[in-house]
Structure formats: structure tokens, C-alpha cells
Amino acid sequence: MDDVDIDAIGLLCPLPVLRLRKRLQPLASGDSLTMLADDPVAAIDIPHFCHEEGHALLENRAEGEARYFVIRKG
Numbered sequence: 001m002d003d004v005d006i007d008a009i010g011l012l013c014p015l016p017v018l019r020l021r022k023r024l025q026p027l028a029s030g031d032s033l034t035m036l037a038d039d040p041v042a043a044i045d046i047p048h049f050c051h052e053e054g055h056a057l058l059e060n061r062a063e064g065e066a067r068y069f070v071i072r073k074g
Helices: 015-024 042-053
Strands: 006-008 031-035 056-063 066-072
Touching: 006 015, 015 031, 015 042, 031 042, 042 056, 042 066
Parallel strands: 006 031
Antiparallel strands: 031 066, 056 066
């Protein structure tokens, strides 16, 4: 598995998105981070959050029972 900046395994909606929002705040535009989440709703919430907030979802793939996301701050 790749390095993960946010390990949201075991967290349920809305906590994965809230953690992502908090970790993106101090980053400069263009910086990216990785996130691993196993809440099935995260597969919908993370792409929606990125679209609404102007961030780029660079990767969204299954990683075992979880999903692996790479997000670039907009």
C-alpha cells in the first residue's frame, strides 16, 4: 500500500470528509494528499466534496475492503 496521509478506516460519515477538509486547509494550492477510508459512503462523499470545493480527485480505487483516494488541493 502507498503512504497514507489520512487513515479514516473505521470512521463513518461524515468523519472522513471532515478529516479531509481539516487536513487540506493548511496545504498550498496544488499540494496533494492520500486518504484511505472503509465507509461505503466515502466512495460518494469524497468525490462530491472534491467537486464542490474545487479540489481534484486524482485517484479513487479499491484497496482491499477500503477505498484509496488521492486529492490535489484546488
